[in-house]
Amino acid sequence: MPGSISLTGRSLVAGAAEGALLFADVGLSFWGGVDPYSGEIIDRHHPLSGEYLAGRVLAIPSGRGSCTGSSVLMELISNGHAPAALVLAEPDEILTLGVLVAQTIFERSLPVLCIGREAFAALRGKAFARVEDTTLSLFEHLPGDAWQALDSPLPSTDIGTAIALTEHDRALLDGQHGKAAQVAMQIVLRMAELQGARHLVDVTQAHIDGCIYTGPASLRFAQQLVQWGATVRVPTTLNSISVDQRRWRELGIDPALGEPASALGDAYMAMGAQLSFTCAPYLLDSAPKVGEQIVWAESNAVVYANSVLGARTLKYPDYLDICIALTGRAPLIGCHLDAQRKARLQIELPALGELDDAFYPLLGYHIGALAGSRIPLVHGLENRQPSLDDLKAFGAAFATTSAAPLFHIAGVTPEALDPTQVLEVDESIPVKKIRLIDLLVSWRELNSARDNRVDVVSLGNPHFSLSEFAHLARLCLGRHKHPDVVLAITCGRAVLEQAREAGHIAVIEAFGATLVTDTCWCMLGEPVIPLAAKTLMTNSGKYAHYAPGLVGRKVHFASLKECVDAACNATASGRLPTWLQPAALLESPAHV
Structure with a gap:
């Protein structure tokens, strides 16, 4: 029909469906980004924030972020709030697996089609889509023929013989x-x-x-x-x-x-x-x-x-x-x-001043968004000696915005101590240069709060390590939190006992902190976060990204020291770290 486009791709899960097209050129983590009970997109950093998936054909480049996305999609399929179909630019194992498990347990499914990055660009601006196995039909307006749910049989679950089995x-x-x-x-x-x-x-x-x-x-x-x-x-x-x-x-x-x-x-x-x-x-x-x-x-x-x-x-x-x-x-x-652990993107960092522990989660968050699904090799930290806690914070934030399962840091991570070992010989790898002002943009994205008041300080996403407990104890020694502020730390049981034996927990509890084991901030809500609390503060890039959607609160992101100071004062200083202050001076008045 006039105005329609037909594309073909690779069917990851067979089936037929049609509906209004919901398109974005940014990947989406279903966990933390989609409400599993309503199908609302709750990632407040995502261009589709506030949209509902039910009955629509969702077109995104791929998933990203949490591995729990498969569970959320299975939940949506089970409760009737899933999209009618998924159209992807590149294969996504997390989302596809959620559909396969729903087939196995609930005998319900939806089609998943991968069409490649070049074809994916053609979806922008189209209003409706129909998926039929390997074919995608796009329409600028509602088609003249009947627009209704397509009745397709449950895809076959037969196992092929392409894999060598013992x-x-x-x-x-x-x-x-x-x-x-x-x-x-x-x-x-x-x-x-x-x-x-x-x-x-x-x-x-x-x-x-x-x-x-x-x-x-x-x-x-x-x-x-x-x-x-x-x-x-x-x-x-x-x-x-x-x-x-x-x-x-x-x-x-x-x-x-x-x-x-x-x-x-x-x-x-x-x-x-x-x-x-x-x-x-x-x-x-x-x-x-x-x-x-x-x-x-x-x-x-x-x-x-x-x-x-x-x-x-x-x-x-x-x-x-x-x-x-x-x-x-x-x-x-x-x-x-x-061969699949090689770098596909090189990142060059700018000249850096003296760093605090907020640098690494911010950098991971920023690089993850640049990398997408590509494995990056980061240059510029060869003489910085980031700690294991720094790498933990970098990796968690990186995994929030990237679909890649691996990063390399030249001279730091084990496979990139000699960075030539993670580069393909005679292959040209794209290079992206990061400026301080780029990092300032990501800093402001993570700092979503506009009110300097702090009601809750959340630490331990990912779970606190023994060395982080030692650092926190030093910051808390001889001090006490503000009575109106909740400071809570999530950690594993084993690390909690190690920290208790080392004497760190007594100092931290005297400060007024709450210790929570088994769960983590991405699962915590009210009443651990008081109902009246409006603003959170964290040193986690991962939680600073997810919290606005998960718990409906704005966030201050800063170093661990700034978090402890805020817990004492019930106020975020709003100061930029010294290593980021030169970027603010470079901004034009129009961007300030």
Whole structure:
């Protein structure tokens, strides 16, 4: 028909659907970016903020951010608030996996089509879209023919034969090791085929992100596996859950959340996972070594494992993580392979003054947005010696805005101590130069609050380390927080006990801080955040990004020292760090 365009692409999940087109040229993290109960886009930094997904064809370049996006999409499919279809510029494993699990557990689906970056640009300005397997039809106006939901059969879940299987793989697939392992192997192989893998690889350990409660569907999935006799085959740790399992009643959490969230953690432990409940498994004694093949989910943990520890994992979606833990087998693809760990973008930093700890999360946030899905190599920190806490903060913020599972920092991270080792020989890699004024723009994006008052100081996203507790204790010694300010720290149980034994916790509790284990700030809300609280302060780039959408509060982002000072004064200073002040002087009056 006149005004229509037809494009073809690769069907990641087959099916047919049509609806009003919701287009953005910025990736979207479904977790933290989409309300799993209503389908509203709640990422307040995203161009589609405030839009609703239900019944619309969502076109985004890819997902980004959290591995829990698969759980949110599965929840939306289950409760009827999902988009009619997904159209992507490049394949996205997290979102695709959410659809595949919904097929398996709920027998509900939606089509997912990947059309490539060049074709994706043609979607801008179009009003309606129809997806039919590999074909995308675009319309500037409502088509004249009937516009209605398309009745398409549930896509086939048959497993192909393109992947080389061992006898043990076939035994799992044939159900010889039980129903849970069989279904898990089916899901692993479907994802492996979509990824183009030809072989599987043994993994030595797993970290499960699917223990985060996103709604009834997430609990039903885990309990179904338990009913099918699921038992993990490799040592398995659990990510932060949605409540402090030991203290959620004491903290005033509504049982409507506390009970199912706690039950979800119990379900994964019933499968044989360890009671770890931390989003920073690299702080545990079980942290993997260089070259170790693992399956980790939780975006910050994936990035840290690959980049700082030199272990090997993909950015595994929720639910694929437990499927691999139940089989011990993962697709041999992506960052499991040497060739896929090379840099695809070089970043050059400007001259820098004396840095504080706010620099690294800000830089990670900014570089993640520049990199997209490309693995970056960062130049300019060779003589800075960032600490492991600095790299943790960098990686968490990087994983918030990027889809890449790995970064390299020249002269710092293990594979880039000699940066030529992460560059392809005779291949031209794009170079982007960052200016201080660029970092100032990202600083202002993270600092969304306009009122200098501070009601809550949130620390520990990702979970606090022992060295961070030591630093905080030094800042708190002999001081006490303002009575109207809540200062709360989230951490893993193991690190809390280490910090208590070292004497740090007594100082911090004397300051007036609240300690919360098992859960993290991305899952915390009221009443830990008081109902009357309007403004938060954090030293986490990750939480500064997500908090406005997750808890509806504006945020001050600054260093740990500034956070402690604000806790004492109930006021944010609003000062730029000294290393960023030259950028403010470079601004023209029109930008001030």
